[in-house]
Amino acid sequence: MVLNRILETLQKGDVKQIADLIGQAFDAGMTPEEVLNQGLIAGMDVVGQKFQAGQIYIPHMLLAARAMHAALDILKPLLAGNGNARAGRVVLGTVRGDHHDIGKNLVSTMLEGKGFEVIDVGIDAEPEKFVAAVDETIQIVAMSALLSTTAPFMGETIEALERAGLRKNIKIMVGGGAVTREFADSIGADAYGADAATAALLAMELVASQKEAR
């Protein structure tokens, strides 16, 4: 079945073959939503599970991510206008003073693999930059810090979101080398992601909890 082949090809990161397979899926009458949900998102779920289990490593994640982005480039125009295809919108960045981005980028990839739209505010992002990126369409603010000297700026960013009156409408997720669950709790974050795959799963749970609360 072509969707299974898309799922497998995504894990191998074969950009050309995945484009061919998407064409075959359309020829077989499948919708872009079916290709996205049963091919790409399902494939990235497998990638995330293998990463969490230590069966694959970051280079394999990057390989899969590259194939997924190539596939999304094909699918996005066809999904336009269909809001149901998106799991939610996340503002993501590495906090003030911290210039590390590989962890953040992996989280971005895994979130996109779950169907989230990611608004990446980059590295060394001041609290005000996070605040400016949040509007009523944002469900989650996700922050990364590798350094124990910069992790406290996660707390400052949460305070800035509170001062701006935005905190109650969003969930906060944190992670990175310097962050522990205890630290996340101490600054009032809603979730701590120990790795990129966990972060994506937690984002799904956070959005589900928001919907239930409404």
Added chain:
Amino acid sequence: MNGKQRILTALAVKQADRVPLYIHGINEAPIIGIGRHITDGLPGVKDFRKMTDSEKFKVLDTLFLIHETYGVDGFTAFEIGHEINLDDGHVQDEFGVTYALSDFGLPVAKGHPIKEPQDLTRYTPPVPDRGHLLLLDLARDRFKGEKALFWLMRGTFVRCWRLMGMENLMLKMFDDPQFVHQVARMTLDYNLAQLDLLVEAGLDVLVIEDDIADKNFPLIAPDQFLEFVNFYNRQIVEAAHKKGLKVVRHSDGNLWPLLDILLDSGYDGLNPLEPQAGMDMARVKAYCGDRICLLGNIDCIDLLPNGTCGQVDEAVRTAIQDGGKGGGLIICSSNSLHPGVNPENCIAMFEATRKYGLYDTP
């Protein structure tokens, strides 16, 4: 025993008169913070690059003084003078890698000169400069053989990702492995040439600093590590051993999936044994036995920044109890003494090592 003898004995996984003490790396802030307990006239905390010459001299002298006052048995030297300032926020090293400066930690590589094979054809690799070993010369002249002299040499993975970009390097391992090997070979040639200079300058211990793991897993797969990283680092180990040096492998993170490879690669020591990454001292000691000396394990992520002196004292006592039996243990923090550590806690670590580190029978 003096500090040098103590360190070399521990690296031979033998028992010295007491457990040695070591500082792997230290930033300006803790030098100044600890230094204020033992000297006057220190400048305010700022980047070393932004200090006046007299301030630099004072800070370096204080770094030496810290080692003398607190009985630190080894001194870590590293390159200085190898960077040029591009602007207030960026420097470039001798390889042409551009770094963003930060008030909160080490500079982060952001500009990578060799992204594609055609970049390599246009690239002229640097030649190690004897003048960049100034800190080693100063330490040798200051300590006069009383302390072991360590040198931080960037390993193959770190040099390659700084040259190529981390994500690009990882993808090129699949797309163009020959290109990765060419870059790795070039960095090996540089490191081997620098090794010759280091030996002439009186080095005792080479530290191959090559972070390869985060707190969860290695950054690359074990087979990639063997092919693209360890193949080259191992040649540095062999060359250093031929020249009579001890060699320590430094990497952050969870090294368990790579530990057998590292043990088979001839290293004399393993550093820094991050507790948060599962590098539990008792477990590592039980696994490695007398095959390698262990350096580190005193938590610098949470304990040294936020703990009490009493908690630090207890952590040192536990580490010595778990890893010190029969020798082969050197106490230091679980990574560098960075700007976030509490200077009083660092002093507590130094004092606790002397307090608990004495072996009953030398």
